[in-house]
Amino acid sequence: MTDTSRIRNFSIIAHIDHGKSTLADRMLELTGAVTEREMRDQVLDTMDLERERGITIKAQSVRLDYRGPSGDFILNLIDTPGHVDFTYEVSRSLAACEGAILLVDAAQGVEAQTLANAYLAIESGLAIIPVLNKLDLPAADPDRVAVELASILDGDPGDVIRVSAKTGEGVAELMAQIVERLPAPTGSVDDELKALVFDSYYDTYRGVVCYVRVKSGLLATEDRIRFMATGEQQQADEVGVFTPSAEPVTSLGPGEVGYLVTGVKEIDRIKVGDTVTHEAAPAAAALPGYLEPTPMVFSGLFPTDGDEFERLRDALEKLRLNDTALVFEPETSRALGFGFRCGFLGLLHMEIVRERLEREYDLDLVATAPSVAFRVGLVGGGEREIKSPQDLPDPNERTEIHEPIVRVMIITPAEFTGTVMELLQQHRGVMGEMHYLSPERVELTYRVPLAEIVFGFFDQLKSRTRGYASLDYDPDGYAVADLARVDILLNGVPVDAFSAIIHKEKAYDYGRKLVAKLRQIIPRQMFDVPIQAAIGSRVIARETVKAKRKDVIAKCYGGDVTRKRKLLERQKEGKKRMKMVGRVEVPQEAFISVLQVDAD
Amino acid sequence: MPTDGGVAAVALAESAATKVAAYVHVPFCRRICPYCDFAVVAGTDLADRYVSAICAEIQRAEPFDDPLAAIAFGGGTPTALGPRALEQMLAAIESRFGVASDVEISIEANPEDLNPSTARELTAVGFGRISLGVQSFDDDVLSALGRVHTADQAWEAVGAARDTFASVNIDLIFGTPGEQLRSWESSVITALESGIDHLSTYSLTVERGTGLSRAVLAGAPAPDPDLQAEQWLRAADLAGGAGMVRYETSNYARAGHAVVYNLVTWAQGEYAAFGNGAHDHRDGLRSWNVRRVDRYIERIEQGDSAKSGSERLGPWEREVERVMLGLRRAAGVRAGAAGQRLVTSEGGVALRDAGILEVAGDRLRIARPLLGDGVSRALLALAPGDC
Numbered sequence: 001m002t003d004t005s006r007i008r009n010f011s012i013i014a015h016i017d018h019g020k021s022t023l024a025d026r027m028l029e030l031t032g033a034v035t036e037r038e039m040r041d042q043v044l045d046t047m048d049l050e051r052e053r054g055i056t057i058k059a060q061s062v063r064l065d066y067r068g069p070s071g072d073f074i075l076n077l078i079d080t081p082g083h084v085d086f087t088y089e090v091s092r093s094l095a096a097c098e099g100a101i102l103l104v105d106a107a108q109g110v111e112a113q114t115l116a117n118a119y120l121a122i123e124s125g126l127a128i129i130p131v132l133n134k135l136d137l138p139a140a141d142p143d144r145v146a147v148e149l150a151s152i153l154d155g156d157p158g159d160v161i162r163v164s165a166k167t168g169e170g171v172a173e174l175m176a177q178i179v180e181r182l183p184a185p186t187g188s189v190d191d192e193l194k195a196l197v198f199d200s201y202y203d204t205y206r207g208v209v210c211y212v213r214v215k216s217g218l219l220a221t222e223d224r225i226r227f228m229a230t231g232e233q234q235q236a237d238e239v240g241v242f243t244p245s246a247e248p249v250t251s252l253g254p255g256e257v258g259y260l261v262t263g264v265k266e267i268d269r270i271k272v273g274d275t276v277t278h279e280a281a282p283a284a285a286a287l288p289g290y291l292e293p294t295p296m297v298f299s300g301l302f303p304t305d306g307d308e309f310e311r312l313r314d315a316l317e318k319l320r321l322n323d324t325a326l327v328f329e330p331e332t333s334r335a336l337g338f339g340f341r342c343g344f345l346g347l348l349h350m351e352i353v354r355e356r357l358e359r360e361y362d363l364d365l366v367a368t369a370p371s372v373a374f375r376v377g378l379v380g381g382g383e384r385e386i387k388s389p390q391d392l393p394d395p396n397e398r399t400e401i402h403e404p405i406v407r408v409m410i411i412t413p414a415e416f417t418g419t420v421m422e423l424l425q426q427h428r429g430v431m432g433e434m435h436y437l438s439p440e441r442v443e444l445t446y447r448v449p450l451a452e453i454v455f456g457f458f459d460q461l462k463s464r465t466r467g468y469a470s471l472d473y474d475p476d477g478y479a480v481a482d483l484a485r486v487d488i489l490l491n492g493v494p495v496d497a498f499s500a501i502i503h504k505e506k507a508y509d510y511g512r513k514l515v516a517k518l519r520q521i522i523p524r525q526m527f528d529v530p531i532q533a534a535i536g537s538r539v540i541a542r543e544t545v546k547a548k549r550k551d552v553i554a555k556c557y558g559g560d561v562t563r564k565r566k567l568l569e570r571q572k573e574g575k576k577r578m579k580m581v582g583r584v585e586v587p588q589e590a591f592i593s594v595l596q597v598d599a600d
Numbered sequence: 601m602p603t604d605g606g607v608a609a610v611a612l613a614e615s616a617a618t619k620v621a622a623y624v625h626v627p628f629c630r631r632i633c634p635y636c637d638f639a640v641v642a643g644t645d646l647a648d649r650y651v652s653a654i655c656a657e658i659q660r661a662e663p664f665d666d667p668l669a670a671i672a673f674g675g676g677t678p679t680a681l682g683p684r685a686l687e688q689m690l691a692a693i694e695s696r697f698g699v700a701s702d703v704e705i706s707i708e709a710n711p712e713d714l715n716p717s718t719a720r721e722l723t724a725v726g727f728g729r730i731s732l733g734v735q736s737f738d739d740d741v742l743s744a745l746g747r748v749h750t751a752d753q754a755w756e757a758v759g760a761a762r763d764t765f766a767s768v769n770i771d772l773i774f775g776t777p778g779e780q781l782r783s784w785e786s787s788v789i790t791a792l793e794s795g796i797d798h799l800s801t802y803s804l805t806v807e808r809g810t811g812l813s814r815a816v817l818a819g820a821p822a823p824d825p826d827l828q829a830e831q832w833l834r835a836a837d838l839a840g841g842a843g844m845v846r847y848e849t850s851n852y853a854r855a856g857h858a859v860v861y862n863l864v865t866w867a868q869g870e871y872a873a874f875g876n877g878a879h880d881h882r883d884g885l886r887s888w889n890v891r892r893v894d895r896y897i898e899r900i901e902q903g904d905s906a907k908s909g910s911e912r913l914g915p916w917e918r919e920v921e922r923v924m925l926g927l928r929r930a931a932g933v934r935a936g937a938a939g940q941r942l943v944t945s946e947g948g949v950a951l952r953d954a955g956i957l958e959v960a961g962d963r964l965r966i967a968r969p970l971l972g973d974g975v976s977r978a979l980l981a982l983a984p985g986d987c
């Protein structure tokens with residue numbers, strides 16, 4: 001156990017790509033946590049997906065042994081993701097810390113997630129050290145950005161630390177400042193044990209592994225413990241710290257961050273946000289825990305092979321341990337069979353979940369068009385939440401439809417203000433405030449239907465501002481809207497998985513584009529496949545996938561009988577990635593193509 | 601269009617199951633055609649050692665219980681070797697395996713290599729059937745295919761062959777980018793007018809690793825499957841009109857000229873095979889030789905086997921293979937365990953409804969050969985069962 005005065009716990013928070021993971025790399029190097037041989041860029045981004053995409057998806061904690069000018073310290077660093085979809089991941093990390101490093105790219109300046117994350121840290125009562133990164137870049141304008149950064153924190157530009165995470169310049173000084181400026185954790189070892197479960201994952205051999213932050217008391221190996229919310233009683237089989245590899249220790253004291261293995265295999269017995277205490281001497285009250293995040297978009301996930309439904313359920317439950325923002329409930333589709341309606345924080349989150357399910361759990365999935373959740377008034381009173389277009393009551397059974405609204409914050413260079421406002425208007429936005437962060441940079445606030453923001457808006461914003469604008473949003477109630485459901489019929493049969501609820505003004509255009517898109521995606525079959533878009537019984541668009549005329553390799557293989565069979569087997573494997581909808585083979589990506597129909 | 605599903609054709613197709621055959625691969629070509637992915641090399645540098653290796657491989661092979669019903673020399677370009685070398689290899693086979701009295705002995709040749717005197721040399725060696733790689737009677741198409749011969753040369757070669765061999769085949773390729781339907785029709789008509797006994801029409805396919813595939817990846821036009829479908833249908837009509845019977849997806853013959861060697865492979869019969877990249881089928885085992893010519897020669901010279909891989913199918917897979925291969929024939933195939941399962945499977949029902957698969961008594965046939973691969977995939981998708 002370490003004296004709390006010798007511990008500092010902090011998160012690195014920033015807008016995406018401002019250099020959080022790279023800064024973490026330098027800190028790991030400076031403290032010798034990784035050897036030169038082990039070092040690679042963004043070493044804490046361990047997931048394959050993170051490395052491929054170059055983004056942080058999961059917060060990662062690591063314990064550093066720091067020998068500074070004022071003695072030896074234990075630093076627990078948590079590297080966090082920067083994308084808007086993963087804000088929840090950031091907020092959970094902050095609850096395990098006393099301080100935060102707010103990092104800003106000195107060439108880019110303050111961006112939307114800089115602000116959003118700064119507010120999160122302030123609300124959580126954390127001490128914040130503002131830091132400018134990428135000083136080595138020729139385009140860096142540290143003096144200007146220091147003013148921007150200080151102004152959002154009501155601080156002094158002179159207190160802003162300047163580093164280059166790439167070259168390492170200024171990082172040693174920053175570490176000294178962390179010890180100086182961030183408070184030590186409080187909490188007494190003599191009090192009852194309270195440890196916050198701030199993350200978890202499922203290990204096939206060890207069961208559920210919890211990431212914990214001890215607030216008070218001592219968590220030791222072999223202690224009998226209790227999870228206060230679920231009531232689960234267990235023995236602490238192993239406690240340890242991440243250095244960054246998992247290393248067992250005998251105990252974790254107040255202020256310490258580490259992991260806990262109990263051998264629990266029943267996933268629902270462990271909840272992120274729960275408090276661990278001792279069975280014999282429990283704490284009187286649990287720690288505050290977390291607010292459940294609000295899912296923004298919903299999509300159906302279906303196994304391509306119907307027999308995999310139970311495996312999908314198991315995988316979702318396990319993944320949820322490591323991704324608490326994921327919610328799901330069983331769903332039945334006439335076209336796709338049994339699956340789950342899943343709630344996500346955004347499209348990136350949705351994509352990541354699907355990819356993780358496919359990779360980590362070896363599943364083959366079809367994802368249906370994402371939708372926001374509507375509130376629908378019912379004739380005869382009452383209201384129903386609709387997370388799936390197929391659940392929309394018929395027009396004669398419903399009154400008005402309410403759609404979710406978000407408060408959107410956009411930061412843009414002042415020169416693009418007009419363009420951005422125009423874009424927001426096209427997306428049914430209502431202007432709120434406009435605020436100059438500096439003469440060159442404007443913060444705009446709008447109220448916009450979530451459905452307009454969540455599908456493709458970000459790309460449009462980026463392309464209209466040459467990549468310079470950034471975006472953040474929060475839920476902000478509901479509003480009545482004039483909406484209709486566009487259905488798609490394949491071969492005359494409605495395919496529920498393709499239905500979408502669309503603003504009436506855009507429905508026709510949407511139907512036309514989607515049908516055209518599907519004609520390209522759906523391969524030619526043994527027969528003609530008509531594709532129609534309809535609102536109610538009114539067909540608004542139609543295309544046909546012509547029957548294929550030749551499906552034979554008329555080639556001389558001589559005695560090589562094996563070759564043709566192997567070729568056919570490969571083709572057949574390819575077909576497995578198709579979903580049979582009635583008699584029509586539909587490729588998986590068709591279901592998601594609904595997304596790529598930009599309705600402007 | 602007449603296709604041969606008659607009683608005699610069925611008997612002929614099925615009887616091939618118990619016949620045995622042998623294949624000799626000759627990998628040498630003047631130059632490599634851009635669409636070709638066979639196990640071939642340009643030039644004849646290794647020819648002498650290769651012929652010795654083939655003879656050695658033949659000597660080491662186990663004979664079948666029965667004498668050979670068919671011997672095929674293919675390639676590559678077998679005629680790249682002189683008549684003496686061909687004679688030597690053929691003699692080795694005949695003495696090692698023995699031949700049936702009505703044995704079919706055939707050789708592939710390119711038009712530029714065949715004239716009346718080479719034709720006579722080949723028949724003197726013992727070849728009774730020749731298959732000419734004409735590919736097209738349109739010079740533009742020939743040059744698009746990267747062939748070295750011209751349409752006139754092809755016409756001459758066919759004449760020489762017809763005057764000398766008991767059975768003459770022409771290979772034609774359809775779907776060469778740029779080839780119009782009209783051009784294809786006139787190639788087929790010319791072929792039919794040349795008095796051949798057998799016609800093979802193959803669709804151009806873009807195979808990985810070939811020059812054609814690189815060109816297509818770089819943006820050159822690829823064969824158009826809809827046009828190929830049209831071309832196939834035209835060829836079938838024209839050949840039928842000329843009195844030829846389609847007995848397999850790509851093959852037409854006058855009565856008595858169906859290729860025994862092919863019938864053996866489609867009936868899941870057994871055959872020995874010699875040379876680099878050659879595939880054999882013996883005792884239920886399919887195996888194949890190393891693909892590279894130099895490696896093949898080295899292995900044989902060192903006294904090693906030239907085999908580089910093999911595959912033994914389980915009983916169900918074998919049954920599926922039987923139906924798959926058999927369905928290529930116009931005569932169709934006895935349904936058996938796999939066929940019966942197919943007919944009642946979801947995929948099979950859809951294929952029947954679409955008029956692609958036909959059931960007649962205990963036999964299955966593909967009514968629309970152009971969509972035949974869909975039937976094969978449906979067969980492969982069946983859950984394994986008893987047989």
Ligand SMILES: Nc1nc2c(ncn2[C@@H]2O[C@H](COP(=O)(O)OP(=O)(O)O)[C@@H](O)[C@H]2O)c(=O)[nH]1
Binds near residue numbers: 165166
């Ligand atoms: N020139 C320069 N590039 C940097 C610096 N810090 C990070 N980067 C680059 O910025 C990109 C994003 O860095 P990363 O650490 O993944 O950012 P994160 O999304 O905030 O974790 C990477 O290409 C880094 O190499 C810096 O100090 N200077």
Ligand code: SF4
Binds near residue numbers: 630633636638640676
């Ligand atoms: S002549 Fe025949 S075997 Fe030789 S390269 Fe051309 S297509 Fe291939």
Ligand SMILES: [Mg+2]
Binds near residue numbers: 020
């Ligand atoms: Mg990162």
